Amino acid sequence: xxxxxxxxxxxxxxxxxxxxxxxxxxxxxxxxxxxxxxxxxxxxxxxxxxxxxxxxxxxxxxxxxxxxxxxxxxxxxxxxxxxxxxxxxxxxxxxxxxxxxxxxxxxxxxxxxxxxxxxxxxxxxxxxxxxxxxxxxxxxxxxxxxxxxxxxxxxxxxxxxxxxxxxxxxxxxxxxxxxxxxxxxxxxxxxxxxxxxxxxxxxxxxxxxxxxxxxxxxxxxxxxxxx
Amino acid sequence: xxxxxxxxxxxxxxxxxxxxxxxxxxxxxxxxxxxxxxxxxxxxxxxxxxxxxxxxxxxxxxxxxxxxxxxxxxxxxxxxxxxxxxxxxxxxxxxxxxxxxxxxxxxxxxxxxxxxxxxxxxxxxxxxxxxxxxxxxxxxxxxxxxxxxxxxxxxxxxxxxxxxxxxxxxxxxxxxxxxxxxxxxxxxxxxxxxxxxxxxxxxxxxxxxxxxxxxxxxxxxxxxxxx
Numbered sequence: 211x212x213x214x215x216x217x218x219x220x221x222x223x224x225x226x227x228x229x230x231x232x233x234x235x236x237x238x239x240x241x242x243x244x245x246x247x248x249x250x251x252x253x254x255x256x257x258x259x260x261x262x263x264x265x266x267x268x269x270x271x272x273x274x275x276x277x278x279x280x281x282x283x284x285x286x287x288x289x290x291x292x293x294x295x296x297x298x299x300x301x302x303x304x305x306x307x308x309x310x311x312x313x314x315x316x317x318x319x320x321x322x323x324x325x326x327x328x329x330x331x332x333x334x335x336x337x338x339x340x341x342x343x344x345x346x347x348x349x350x351x352x353x354x355x356x357x358x359x360x361x362x363x364x365x366x367x368x369x370x371x372x373x374x375x376x377x378x379x380x381x382x383x384x385x386x387x388x389x390x391x392x393x394x395x396x397x398x399x400x401x402x403x404x405x406x407x408x409x410x411x412x413x414x415x416x417x418x419x420x421x422x423x424x425x426x427x428x429x430x431x432x433x434x435x436x437x
Numbered sequence: 438x439x440x441x442x443x444x445x446x447x448x449x450x451x452x453x454x455x456x457x458x459x460x461x462x463x464x465x466x467x468x469x470x471x472x473x474x475x476x477x478x479x480x481x482x483x484x485x486x487x488x489x490x491x492x493x494x495x496x497x498x499x500x501x502x503x504x505x506x507x508x509x510x511x512x513x514x515x516x517x518x519x520x521x522x523x524x525x526x527x528x529x530x531x532x533x534x535x536x537x538x539x540x541x542x543x544x545x546x547x548x549x550x551x552x553x554x555x556x557x558x559x560x561x562x563x564x565x566x567x568x569x570x571x572x573x574x575x576x577x578x579x580x581x582x583x584x585x586x587x588x589x590x591x592x593x594x595x596x597x598x599x600x601x602x603x604x605x606x607x608x609x610x611x612x613x614x615x616x617x618x619x620x621x622x623x624x625x626x627x628x629x630x631x632x633x634x635x636x637x638x639x640x641x642x643x644x645x646x647x648x649x650x651x652x653x654x655x656x657x658x659x660x661x662x663x664x
Contacts, residue, residue, distance in 0.1 A: 257484050308650060353539060409629060423625075
């Protein structure tokens with residue numbers, strides 16, 4: 211387990227280096243908060259980018275821990291992933307930064323880029339573990355209340371592992387950065403914070419909402435009671 | 438201007454075809470609501486995916502209209518984009534769909550994938566127009582209140598155009614789709630709607646918040662007064 215990210219040339223930040231983070235904890239924090247990532251593969255020489263949910267095992271078997279992706283056995287991009295280089299990018303938008311001039315407009319954000327070879331997960335125990343982590347990345351603790359995956363469900367699912375070793379994290383925080391001349395010229399500027407709002411929960415059944423779901427919604431500031 | 442999307446083999450939806458949309462209006466609706474896209478390029482044979490803001494001109498000069506991307510002249514991915522195939526993917530997460538079994542967990546979402554050749558925008562009028570559209574995609578109408586870009590600002594900025602011709606749109610809506618046996622086995626299921634919450638606006642200056650900013654925040658359901 212590496213404590214510090216070790217980006218290679220292709221994950222080294224070239225622009226706004228002051229926004230780069232090098233701690234593994236920063237990487238894991240972005241992955242914990244993100245609901246989806248955008249996975250890039252190369253198909254017939256062209257890039258293909260698809261949204262996907264994911265799971266994280268910071269103590270997983272791969273160098274730096276393991277990112278898990280999954281999908282149907284019928285999904286072309288997953289069939290092509292084993293052995294290929296994948297890029298998974300995670301982005302959290304925290305605020306609009308509305309400057310006095312177009313050029314200085316920006317966003318506050320946290321983003322992470324993970325690159326590495328896709329490994330087809332073949333061991334049944336690791337596959338089951340990965341699928342639980344994928345559910346738990348969306349609603350922490352939820353998988354504990356669900357029955358085991360059936361053999362049929364597992365047979366229909368491809369799980370791909372990517373090492374968390376080659377990665378970079380970038381963030382912008384703070385306010386508007388207009389230069390002095392534009393500030394002096396007047397005009398409005400400001401920041402609009404953004405966040406996810408959740409709920410009200412739409413239950414299909416009578417009875418209490420599971421604690422894991424209530425906690426997940428409460429973390430977003432939503433009411434944890436069902437409508 | 439094409440009324441119907443004409444996906445090629447590489448943007449044809451292969452999984453959950455019932456979730457596909459073919460109307461150009463569906464594509465433009467996703468792009469209008471998205472704040473960032475994830476742009477994929479191929480570098481040294483590997484995929485690289487980066488988050489980016491963008492602008493849309495549905496009547497732009499490219500086939501199907503034009504997607505505009507921009508960035509610093511120092512950003513490697515933009516220098517490499519002219520002539521290369523780009524993939525830009527837009528994802529809106531609308532709800533967590535929490536089923537009784539792990540396999541049936543899902544999300545409600547709307548996503549769009551645009552693929553096409555990057556064109557370096559060299560005409561100054563088109564560059565200025567594109568940069569205004571990029572500001573206005575974040576806060577509609579904002580660019581009208583901002584001074585023109587200076588020659589220095591334009592010289593520091595690369596603008597790339599991608600046709601909106603080769604694209605696909607996919608969406609999931611609705612509730613949990615557990616099969617009858619899992620429903621009969623009991624257990625909780627439900628849907629957690631998600632949305633963006635904005636504000637309160639943090640103004641840098643005294644005086645009223647511009648109407649465009651107030652409207653943008655109000656569309657997300659936020660209070661349009663500054664804190």
